[in-house]
Amino acid sequence: MNRRSGMKIxxxxxxxxxxxxxxSAYTDTVAELMESDGDVVSLDADLMKxxxxxxxxxxxxxxxxxxxxxxxxxxxxxxxxxxxxxxxxAHTFAPFITRRVFDQxxxxxxxxxxxxxxxxxxxGICAKFNGGTHTAFEDIAMMRTIPDICLFEVxxxxxxxxxxxxTRDENRIIYFRADRAPAVKVYGDSSEFEPxxxxxxxxxxxxxxxxxxxxxxxxxxxxxxxxxEGISAAVIDMFTIKPIDRELIVEYAQKTGxxxxxxxxxxxxxxxxxVASVLAEEEPAVMRKLAVRDEFSEVGPMDYLRxxxxxxxxxxxxxxxxxxxxx
Amino acid sequence: MENEVIRETEKFAVEIRMQIxxxxxxxxxxxxxxxLSVADVIASLYGGIMDVDPKDxxxxxxxxxxxxxxxxxxxxxxxxxxxxxxxxxxLDTLNRGGTRLPSHCDGNKTPGIDCTTGSLGQxxxxxxxxxxxLKLDSLSNxxxxxxxxxxxxxxxIWEAALAAPKFGLDNLICFVDYNxxxxxxxxxxxxxxxxxxxxxxxxxxxxxxxxxxxxASIFAAVELAKKEAGRPSAILLDTVKGYGCSEIAAxxxxxxxxxxxxxxxRRCMAELEEQMKxxx
Numbered sequence: 001m002n003r004r005s006g007m008k009i010x011x012x013x014x015x016x017x018x019x020x021x022x023x024s025a026y027t028d029t030v031a032e033l034m035e036s037d038g039d040v041v042s043l044d045a046d047l048m049k050x051x052x053x054x055x056x057x058x059x060x061x062x063x064x065x066x067x068x069x070x071x072x073x074x075x076x077x078x079x080x081x082x083x084x085x086x087x088x089x090a091h092t093f094a095p096f097i098t099r100r101v102f103d104q105x106x107x108x109x110x111x112x113x114x115x116x117x118x119x120x121x122x123x124g125i126c127a128k129f130n131g132g133t134h135t136a137f138e139d140i141a142m143m144r145t146i147p148d149i150c151l152f153e154v155x156x157x158x159x160x161x162x163x164x165x166x167t168r169d170e171n172r173i174i175y176f177r178a179d180r181a182p183a184v185k186v187y188g189d190s191s192e193f194e195p196x197x198x199x200x201x202x203x204x205x206x207x208x209x210x211x212x213x214x215x216x217x218x219x220x221x222x223x224x225x226x227x228x229e230g231i232s233a234a235v236i237d238m239f240t241i242k243p244i245d246r247e248l249i250v251e252y253a254q255k256t257g258x259x260x261x262x263x264x265x266x267x268x269x270x271x272x273x274x275v276a277s278v279l280a281e282e283e284p285a286v287m288r289k290l291a292v293r294d295e296f297s298e299v300g301p302m303d304y305l306r307x308x309x310x311x312x313x314x315x316x317x318x319x320x321x322x323x324x325x326x327x
Numbered sequence: 328m329e330n331e332v333i334r335e336t337e338k339f340a341v342e343i344r345m346q347i348x349x350x351x352x353x354x355x356x357x358x359x360x361x362x363l364s365v366a367d368v369i370a371s372l373y374g375g376i377m378d379v380d381p382k383d384x385x386x387x388x389x390x391x392x393x394x395x396x397x398x399x400x401x402x403x404x405x406x407x408x409x410x411x412x413x414x415x416x417x418l419d420t421l422n423r424g425g426t427r428l429p430s431h432c433d434g435n436k437t438p439g440i441d442c443t444t445g446s447l448g449q450x451x452x453x454x455x456x457x458x459x460x461l462k463l464d465s466l467s468n469x470x471x472x473x474x475x476x477x478x479x480x481x482x483x484i485w486e487a488a489l490a491a492p493k494f495g496l497d498n499l500i501c502f503v504d505y506n507x508x509x510x511x512x513x514x515x516x517x518x519x520x521x522x523x524x525x526x527x528x529x530x531x532x533x534x535x536x537x538x539x540x541x542x543a544s545i546f547a548a549v550e551l552a553k554k555e556a557g558r559p560s561a562i563l564l565d566t567v568k569g570y571g572c573s574e575i576a577a578x579x580x581x582x583x584x585x586x587x588x589x590x591x592x593r594r595c596m597a598e599l600e601e602q603m604k605x606x607x
Contacts, residue, residue, distance in 0.1 A: 062463060072453045073486035080456020083442060108453055111436050112443035
């Protein structure tokens with residue numbers, strides 16, 4: 001399906017959840033990269049056990065660190081290590097690795113040209129039982145404003161591992177926004193992704209659904225249901241939110257004339273706005289943004305939160321029907 | 328330390344102060360007080376303490392300096408230019424459009440600047456990370472940091488102050504430019520730090536407090552700090568904001584960022600030239 005040279009996509013979607021948690025893709029790949037590159041270092045702020053990265057501490061003495069509950073210093077130390085040539089991966093929950101330390105990322109890392117790699121886990125409603133205080137609905141919006149950043153919202157394990165390998169030597173800040181819990185499998189393990197290029201998972205002629213993260217599988221489910229109703233929906237996994245794939249957005253806006261974005265984020269500043277700004281500049285098309293409508297989050301199980309914020313296939317279907325009424 | 332080195336360093340400090348005044352008077356304003364107060368520690372670092380090479384400013388095996396109080400850039404630029412890291416003429420370009428010498432230190436613009444700073448509170452973490460990274464590479468070089476005293480009101484300084492002893496960073500030596508004055512007034516009035524010495528000591532740092540406008544004291548303190556194994560060192564520098572230029576020193580907190588008209592610059596230069604005579 002993908003005509004792009006750098007990609008090799010194996011579509012493996014059967015709406016089934018992976019056995020391993022998504023965070024283990026991160027931890028396993030950090031270990032793999034440490035094995036092959038002595039400059040790789042991992043930092044955490046008292047959430048090592050949450051992603052089981054403490055298990056590789058003995059294998060790599062001195063390179064898997066816990067800085068305690070001090071995210072600002074973690075980013076600063078990571079930037080300092082980058083300054084002397086280290087490839088640093090830092091993890092904590094999404095709100096703590098973006099909102100809490102935005103100035104440290106912006107100044108110590110980005111402005112100072114000391115690039116680091118960040119894993120913000122449990123973004124948006126994935127915070128589940130940790131509730132509103134632990135929810136980041138605005139991290140994409142904030143991180144998008146940092147010049148030259150690479151911002152990924154990860155769909156499944158195969159993608160996480162492949163993107164980490166592909167960007168090990170990147171000389172810019174990389175933000176991996178990804179759940180910890182097992183993801184719905186979309187890609188086969190041999191898939192290779194090209195940063196900055198969206199993946200067309202299903203072609204269609206009536207409408208284009210551009211999704212990321214936990215909304216990709218929901219978009220695929222929605223597209224199947226819409227097909228039965230005679231609506232042909234294309235589905236794109238826009239896993240790189242910055243730099244965004246302008247060419248693909250324009251191509252599918254021209255092809256289908258209607259666009260829906262779907263994301264686990266506030267409606268302000270996320271994937272929807274990134275897509276909208278491309279459309280506004282290059283190919284105006286009728287569009288709907290499925291996202292959290294400028295609210296704070298709340299606590300609860302995933303099913304409840306998906307329903308509460310309409311971040312599910314039903315939400316995608318409703319948005320598609322709405323946009324088609326205005327096409 | 329031999330008397331000759333001390334004497335040369337004292338002279339270097341006066342030269343640095345002259346070049347600070349030169350830079351600030353060119354545009355007519357700048358961070359005079361805080362630049363003048365650190366001239367002696369900068370002179371000591373580049374006058375013998377630090378292992379650096381103007382011909383190879385990026386060499387991996389070198390000591391590093393993080394001037395966390397990034398607004399002291401002009402003091403550092405003066406030292407770097409005098410040591411040959413870049414042409415002296417650059418000093419006339421401070422803060423002009425397209426300059427390589429911005430008001431706050433920029434590690435990507437200026438040869439010899441090891442780290443970008445300016446947003447207060449972040450430098451000690453950067454220095455700690457650099458020190459940790461050098462240890463991972465089994466390099467024996469030292470990372471020096473210079474913090475402002477007012478800057479120590481930032482929470483992140485205390486995060487880093489907890490972390491550096493925890494990671495055993497004995498290759499990190501942190502100076503605090505303890506001139507006791509910040510932008511809005513006396514540090515003890517705005518947000519008291521006392522006892523900074525006891526606070527850092529209780530955090531696990533090897534701690535000294537010396538006359539920070541005296542190179543001999545600074546050399547001696549660094550020598551002692553370097554003997555300390557297993558933990559980082561803090562050296563509180565008792566300094567005077569605006570030291571060396573009596574009119575600027577008399578301004579107190581008004582010298583943080585001030586106008587530098589020609590006539591004032593002329594009087595400061597005359598005073599510094601007078602100081603220079605004892606080294607001729």
